[in-house]
Amino acid sequence: MKEREKRVLVGMSGGIDSSAACIMLQEQGYEVVGVTMRTWDVASHFTPGNDQPNEVIEAQELAARLGIEHHVADVRTEFRQVIVQYFIDEYMRGRTPNPCVMCNPLFKERILCEWADKCNCAWIATGHYCQLKDLNGYRYILTGDDPLKDQSYFLWKLPQEILKRMMFPLGGMTKASVRDYLASKGFEAKARGGESMEICFIEKDYREFLKEHCPDIDERIGPGWFVDSKGLKLGQHKGFAYYTIGQRKGLEIALGKPAYVLKINPAKNTVMLGDADQLKTYYMLVEDYNVTSLEELLNCKELSVRIRYRSRSIPCRVILLDNGQLLIRFEQEASAITPGQSAVFYEGNRVLGGGFIASQQAIKKIAAENEAKFL
Known part of the structure; x- marks a missing residue:
């Protein structure tokens, strides 16, 4: 050498x-x-x-x-x-x-x-x-x-x-x-040393970090409304940036039953709440992807995807939409699809690539229009 x-x-x-x-x-x-x-x-x-x-x-x-x-x-x-x-x-x-x-x-x-x-x-x-x-x-x-x-x-x-x-x-x-x-x-x-932090630049809660490094965040966003799946107001929240999909703790609202964040609408500053079953889905949209071979990904018979770092790998199929996004159909129900997080594709233990989870707006309509392509 x-x-x-x-x-x-x-x-x-x-x-x-x-x-x-x-x-x-x-x-x-x-x-x-x-x-x-x-x-x-x-x-x-x-x-x-x-x-x-x-x-x-x-x-x-x-x-x-x-x-x-x-x-x-x-x-x-x-x-x-x-x-x-x-x-x-x-x-x-x-x-x-x-x-x-x-x-x-x-x-x-x-x-x-x-x-x-x-x-x-x-x-x-x-x-x-x-x-x-x-x-x-x-x-x-x-x-x-x-x-x-x-x-x-x-x-x-x-x-x-x-x-x-x-x-x-x-x-x-x-x-x-x-x-x-x-x-x-x-x-x-x-x-015998300890492990490092998950996110190296945050010591405590990310909300405190946002307030420190974006001091006008409350002026730019401000309080908004918690709503249900029908759009009915349930109570006020502190601002959409302080919530994540699937969140249950720290909502500071009493509804008489456990409530989870289902959707976040930054344009309206609303946070939709519902029960755990409403977080479940068989479909997901992915954008800004990087894959070794798109053809290999689309034709993989043993494909699976992880939607969070610690999550299990879920068997799935993928098709390419006309707008360049990927539509994923899970073979098993998935929960808490979170825009901004990564979807990483595997064939067995081999990474085929990944992408960012996109907005899931109109996902049911998009899935219905494209269901035949999965057959």
Whole structure:
């Protein structure tokens, strides 16, 4: 191998997974270069007296111990402009954002590619729990072997040019085995470390975050009405941006029975409430999709889709509508279809692609008009 082919850039967060990935790749004979992105400063991540967050310091300490080259990429301004603004904008549109899905292709992996080129690295590696497979000239993401940690759901937007440079050293391991591996290499304290937050830039409730970073939100939106499925007013809410599809807790309205958010209408500032059965459906619209092969997706006989990170995979069929959207028919009832979230398609453990769940307005009419195409 040429020198460049031996060099791999690892995204180092200072945590368990990226640390294990560095050690493993080094053992496999690669020359590891680490880069830690400083994206968003969270107060609880700083030790008094330090001007760098703990994750940066921990990554630097690991790099020094392993004797590897390490860099810090200060991308806080761009992260705020790209990822955090997307997060805020989606809620202001009455949708529920998927920041991790957007962050991987638009931000982290793109920056890793730039740093890999700067550092003369052919490869890029992360601590994600997923795997890769080359088939028919394409590189596909496969689910990780640990079903509780599989992160393939978040990576559907990655383009082929990035995937063909990627490595996921932990994909064939469980979290427990990664901890054991770290401990066996003399990193017992690191192996016992805790998990990172689901959304890295939010410490508490997203509603508090919206108020802090969009201080005029209550002036721009203001109170609106809870309505039932017939449009009858049930009571006032605080503003549509503070609610998500399927939400039951925190509605602060007494109807004498459990109520769930069924729909959000930002144009009218209304939030429709109903019972759990009204959340169920056999159809879904998806837009802005990225698939390895559209023909393969449309003709797949063993297709399934996940509509949330932790949700089960639901068998389905897909057709392409004239407006470019995908219409999905579930083989089993699904619940709480949430615009803005990701729908990720699988054939077995292989990711075929994904898209964003679109507005489900007029879904019954659209489904009825196109039902014959599924036969």
